[in-house]
Amino acid sequence: MCTCSRSRRRGFTLIELMVALAIAGILAAVAYPAYTSHMQRARRADAISALTAVMQAQERFRSNSATYASTLSALNLNIASITPLYSVSLSGVGATPGFDVGYIATATPIAGGKQATDLTCKTLTVTLVGATPQYSATGDPSNSGTNRDTGSECWPR
Numbered sequence: 001m002c003t004c005s006r007s008r009r010r011g012f013t014l015i016e017l018m019v020a021l022a023i024a025g026i027l028a029a030v031a032y033p034a035y036t037s038h039m040q041r042a043r044r045a046d047a048i049s050a051l052t053a054v055m056q057a058q059e060r061f062r063s064n065s066a067t068y069a070s071t072l073s074a075l076n077l078n079i080a081s082i083t084p085l086y087s088v089s090l091s092g093v094g095a096t097p098g099f100d101v102g103y104i105a106t107a108t109p110i111a112g113g114k115q116a117t118d119l120t121c122k123t124l125t126v127t128l129v130g131a132t133p134q135y136s137a138t139g140d141p142s143n144s145g146t147n148r149d150t151g152s153e154c155w156p157r
Contacts, residue, residue: 040118044154046083047107047115047124053082054090054105055126055133068093068103068128083107085115092127102129121154 012020057075058068069075070093079088092104107124109115119140127134137154 040115040120043085043115044118044121044124047086047088047109047121048155050079050082050086050088051105051107051124051126053077053079054088055128058103058105058128068101070103085110085113086124102127104128120150124154 054072054075054077057077061069061075070090072079072088072090079086086107087110088105088107090103090105092102105126105128109118109122121137122140123138125136125138127136135155136149136151139148139150
């Protein structure tokens, strides 16, 4: 009598591997859009930080002179060191008689940068009239659903 025991092979079958890969693919397909959305929101903090730096520099400038600065170079700010993803512009200083005390600072994503695909918050704007800042944002004009004021979605409260 032969008591030959067949050795049992250990490992995964092809079906088990395919099921595991399918589950991993489904999880990745769900997680990736959430991850990219989270990263876009996190990068908006760079724009908010740059606009806050402009506001603080404007107040320092105004404490030494009677008006706000009309250019970023007058404020001695290096915006690229604060945010490499956004460009910041300054406008509106003394532009109209009713807008003598104030300015408009706008942050827009640099073309081709990581934030250029942000359709919800294409531009972030701080408008200072008198002593009251107003925060607003607009979406991408080429995307019909986001060409509106999206400030409540873009600015943290």
